[in-house]
Amino acid sequence: MESGFLTFILVSSFAVDSSHGWDDVVVAQRGMPVTLDCTDTSVRGDIAINWMVKLLNEKEWKLALSATENDQFSGGASKASMRLIDPNFQDSGIFSLYFEPDLEDSGFYLCLIKQKERKLKERTVLLAILTGIVSPTVPVPQHSTLRLIASVNPDSAIAKVTWSAPGGFSLKSEKTRNTGTVAKLPQVQTNDSGDYVCRVHPWSNSSSTLFAFNVTVTIDADKVASFTDIRHESTISTAAQAQTSFPLTCPNVQGDYVLVYWRPPDTRHSNTRLVYQYDRWRASTLLTEQSKRLQLAGPPYNPDAGSFSFLLTPVLKDGGLYTCQVFLNDNAFSQSTQLSVMKVKTKRDALKQELVCLYSERSQVKSVEWKHHNKSRRLRMSSSGPGSITTTLPLPITADIAGNYTCTLQLKNGQIVRATEAVILPPTGSPTVTPDSMLPSLSALLLLVPLFAAAVGVLLWRQKHISDQGIEQSLSVHVGEEENIYENPENVRQDLKPRGEDDVYKELER
Numbered sequence: 001m002e003s004g005f006l007t008f009i010l011v012s013s014f015a016v017d018s019s020h021g022w023d024d025v026v027v028a029q030r031g032m033p034v035t036l037d038c039t040d041t042s043v044r045g046d047i048a049i050n051w052m053v054k055l056l057n058e059k060e061w062k063l064a065l066s067a068t069e070n071d072q073f074s075g076g077a078s079k080a081s082m083r084l085i086d087p088n089f090q091d092s093g094i095f096s097l098y099f100e101p102d103l104e105d106s107g108f109y110l111c112l113i114k115q116k117e118r119k120l121k122e123r124t125v126l127l128a129i130l131t132g133i134v135s136p137t138v139p140v141p142q143h144s145t146l147r148l149i150a151s152v153n154p155d156s157a158i159a160k161v162t163w164s165a166p167g168g169f170s171l172k173s174e175k176t177r178n179t180g181t182v183a184k185l186p187q188v189q190t191n192d193s194g195d196y197v198c199r200v201h202p203w204s205n206s207s208s209t210l211f212a213f214n215v216t217v218t219i220d221a222d223k224v225a226s227f228t229d230i231r232h233e234s235t236i237s238t239a240a241q242a243q244t245s246f247p248l249t250c251p252n253v254q255g256d257y258v259l260v261y262w263r264p265p266d267t268r269h270s271n272t273r274l275v276y277q278y279d280r281w282r283a284s285t286l287l288t289e290q291s292k293r294l295q296l297a298g299p300p301y302n303p304d305a306g307s308f309s310f311l312l313t314p315v316l317k318d319g320g321l322y323t324c325q326v327f328l329n330d331n332a333f334s335q336s337t338q339l340s341v342m343k344v345k346t347k348r349d350a351l352k353q354e355l356v357c358l359y360s361e362r363s364q365v366k367s368v369e370w371k372h373h374n375k376s377r378r379l380r381m382s383s384s385g386p387g388s389i390t391t392t393l394p395l396p397i398t399a400d401i402a403g404n405y406t407c408t409l410q411l412k413n414g415q416i417v418r419a420t421e422a423v424i425l426p427p428t429g430s431p432t433v434t435p436d437s438m439l440p441s442l443s444a445l446l447l448l449v450p451l452f453a454a455a456v457g458v459l460l461w462r463q464k465h466i467s468d469q470g471i472e473q474s475l476s477v478h479v480g481e482e483e484n485i486y487e488n489p490e491n492v493r494q495d496l497k498p499r500g501e502d503d504v505y506k507e508l509e510r
Contacts (some may be wrong), residue, residue, distance in 0.1 A: 010432050024036075025128060026128070031082050034098070035096050038099075041093035044090070044093075047090045049111070052109070065084070088142060106324060126157055128153060129153050132198065133148075134217060135147040139218040139220035141224055142224045145329050146181060146186075146192065147184050147329065148171070149181070150178050150180055150198050157203075159200070161175075161181035162199045163196060163199075166451075167194075171183040171281070172187070181424060184281045186279055193219045195217075196214070205441060215242045230333070233335045234334075237338045238337060239340040241345035242316050242341050245312070246312045247312040248298065248322055251323065251326045251335045253333050255280075257278060258272070258326050259274060260310065262322055265362075275294065282308055293315070294310055294311075296308065298331055299441070308324070317341075318341055321339075324336075341363040342362070343352070343358045344357050344420075351394070354390050354393070355407075364411050364412055364413075364414070366411060366412045368389045368409045369389065373407055402425045404422055407420075462479075
């Protein structure tokens with residue numbers, strides 16, 4: 001877009017170290033009046049003043065203006081606008097030079113005061129011409145990148161140039177080799193309108209500012225910049241394992257800010273959303289839920305200098321299409337990456353162990369399969385739905401089943417990604433208990449329950465019968481004669497023994 005030139009007027013100058021080769025520096029804008037100071041009130045009488053000029057990249061001094069005490073010019077002024085600020089210089093001691101410079105008038109100006117051919121004073125002033133540009137031209141469309149550019153010729157005249165925004169806060173600025181000192185505000189909004197201030201700092205230990213000037217910027221509320229001319233790089237098709245750091249490539253251009261868009265896996269384009277934004281001039285970052293696993297990459301990249309790349313540590317759902325857009329001024333560059341994410345997991349129950357291979361962004365996947373490290377062993381595979389391949393292992397794990405199982409995912413472009421799951425034998429001395437091995441013991445136990453219950457019932461009945469007999473006998477004997485049923489346990493045992501062939505007690509003795 002076209003750029004607008006600003007009008008800058010310097011209202012003061014400053015003294016600098018004479019070791020630079022000059023006594024004063026004056027900065028002016030092309031076509032605007034400027035005064036080069038030269039004053040000495042101690043001289044009077046027969047005085048001659050010569051202003052000499054040595055433009056930049058020139059070696060010889062030339063006469064710019066000459067005058068005597070009688071106001072008779074011995075040499076014509078080199079520019080039509082050039083004159084002494086005070087015609088009565090011989091009385092006032094003010095010999096300052098006034099004129100309206102052009103860009104090519106940068107250089108050294110020498111004030112030489114003589115009296116009867118004796119040099120009384122000389123003073124060298126470096127005139128620097130300042131150029132300012134606002135781009136795009138005012139009023140600036142919304143979402144444009146506002147550029148504030150200030151250059152001084154020669155740049156050796158000043159230490160630095162700084163910019164500040166409305167409200168007084170400093171803007172990040174950079175000095176370039178060819179352009180000057182640049183400050184930028186990407187994606188401007190209407191609230192960015194206002195007065196921006198440029199300050200030129202002298203070569204001195206002082207913190208004072210050489211001069212400051214305002215630049216009024218307005219943002220067009222009715223016009224929005226469009227970025228239809230975007231340079232697209234070829235889409236990268238790739239895959240990565242879940243929870244593994246993955247480089248997400250951006251266009252190879254030094255930009256002002258970067259945007260990352262994401263379309264979730266296996267969905268339509270309408271679902272695309274902004275997931276990351278970084279503005280290096282404002283040092284501001286827009287983060288989203290997706291941004292937690294997305295971060296700006298370090299060396300050899302430098303986001304603060306506009307060199308962008310990202311590191312993504314994806315989960316399964318982070319597959320999909322990523323578009324990294326880098327903006328430089330009002331130009332856009334785009335790089336897309338179509339990413340499939342693969343994840344393996346294990347499911348186990350009492351009868352089997354399942355190895356599941358999950359993957360996203362299926363449209364670019366050619367094949368997915370499980371393989372055992374023993375290539376001669378063939379695996380049976382099944383799928384519970386799109387993006388899932390399962391192989392099932394029977395329990396218990398035996399030596400021929402144990403080993404490394406690898407899920408291999410191959411994209412249509414030929415890229416292959418693998419993930420391995422180790423299946424190990426159970427520890428020795430710890431037999432695996434399965435439901436099948438428990439069934440015989442459980443069945444026998446269930447058969448014994450009714451038999452045991454019947455035996456207990458008969459035993460209790462016999463004990464009651466014997467107890468009744470004992471009571472009757474105890475009532476019929478003389479005092480001192482006692483009979484205990486526990487004196488002869490064998491008799492009790494004989495009484496309790498079964499008499500039939502299929503009695504339950506015989507079964508218990510077996």
